Amino acid sequence: MTCREFAEFILDYVEGRLRPEVKAAFDEHLARCPQCVAYLDTYLATMELEKVAFANPEGEVAPHVPADLLQAILSSISRS
Amino acid sequence: MTKTSGPIGTAEAPQAPAALDPLDELTLLAAIRRGDQAACERLVQLYSPRLMSVARRLLGNEEDARDALQDAFISAFRGIAAFNGQSRLSTWLHRIVINSALMKLRSRRRRPEQSIETLLPTFLETGQHSEHFVEWLATGEVAMHQGQVKRLVRESIDRLPEIYRTVLLLRDIEELDTQETAQLLGVTPVTVKVRLHRARQALRTLLDAHLRGDS
Numbered sequence: 001m002t003c004r005e006f007a008e009f010i011l012d013y014v015e016g017r018l019r020p021e022v023k024a025a026f027d028e029h030l031a032r033c034p035q036c037v038a039y040l041d042t043y044l045a046t047m048e049l050e051k052v053a054f055a056n057p058e059g060e061v062a063p064h065v066p067a068d069l070l071q072a073i074l075s076s077i078s079r080s
Numbered sequence: 081m082t083k084t085s086g087p088i089g090t091a092e093a094p095q096a097p098a099a100l101d102p103l104d105e106l107t108l109l110a111a112i113r114r115g116d117q118a119a120c121e122r123l124v125q126l127y128s129p130r131l132m133s134v135a136r137r138l139l140g141n142e143e144d145a146r147d148a149l150q151d152a153f154i155s156a157f158r159g160i161a162a163f164n165g166q167s168r169l170s171t172w173l174h175r176i177v178i179n180s181a182l183m184k185l186r187s188r189r190r191r192p193e194q195s196i197e198t199l200l201p202t203f204l205e206t207g208q209h210s211e212h213f214v215e216w217l218a219t220g221e222v223a224m225h226q227g228q229v230k231r232l233v234r235e236s237i238d239r240l241p242e243i244y245r246t247v248l249l250l251r252d253i254e255e256l257d258t259q260e261t262a263q264l265l266g267v268t269p270v271t272v273k274v275r276l277h278r279a280r281q282a283l284r285t286l287l288d289a290h291l292r293g294d295s
Contacts, residue, residue, distance in 0.1 A: 002207025003207055007203075011280075035209045039201070042213065052226070052229065052230060052233070053234050064132075069149065069150070074124055076150060077157045078117065
């Protein structure tokens with residue numbers, strides 16, 4: 001498996017959808033290619049940081065909805 | 081229908097309470113179906129903050145997000161008789177606001193977008209990477225600067241071309257599955273997978289310059 005092929009299989013690897021023979025080749029490549037180790041690590045870190053970026057930790061102020069918008073929604077549903 | 085586009089944040093809205101448990105959802109639903117106006121208001125008050133966040137994420141524009149939220153509630157109340165209870169009420173509303181936001185995205189004029197190609201990994205003829213990758217800063221360092229990192233990630237996602245940004249948000253943040261994302265976007269599941277992988281790769285490239293352990 002080349003680095004190019006390795007990169008193409010990352011999505012299925014993350015989702016646990018690699019066929020056993022492809023998974024074996026993927027793991028074998030990972031064991032001997034430090035560049036792909038770093039690439040996979042940073043791909044996975046990207047996914048984690050996406051979650052962090054939009055996380056709403058307990059205690060954090062809830063997303064703001066302007067009162068005039070709430071009022072407009074209530075008016076429009078009472079008319080419809 | 082009256083659309084609002086007043087100034088942003090002119091008044092405080094109630095804070096979002098914890099989501100209702102399934103039994104309370106059923107009670108609320110029954111009251112709404114009986115035409116109980118107070119129950120309708122409770123639904124709007126309860127779910128607006130979370131749904132507004134979804135609309136803001138997908139549209140990146142306060143005015144469009146307001147329209148999408150309003151449209152979503154109008155659709156929800158019109159369709160509530162047909163809601164069969166197979167999913168949670170909160171899940172059903174989440175899908176409706178996503179649909180409203182996607183309709184809004186389709187209706188607005190597309191801005192010229194940068195190609196994603198320059199953000200994807202490059203390879204030598206041998207199939208090896210042509211760039212040099214290093215691991216990123218340790219988790220502890222990222223945690224210390226969490227506010228900055230959150231902003232960096234959000235801004236980087238905003239820089240992705242729209243078709244990729246939308247798939248990334250639907251799959252990774254809104255946690256829709258491939259099939260449902262494909263249906264909502266009117267594309268094949270394979271297209272969703274390709275776009276998701278490219279979006280993550282492009283986002284990785286944008287973050288790399290800031291988070292490299294050797295920078």
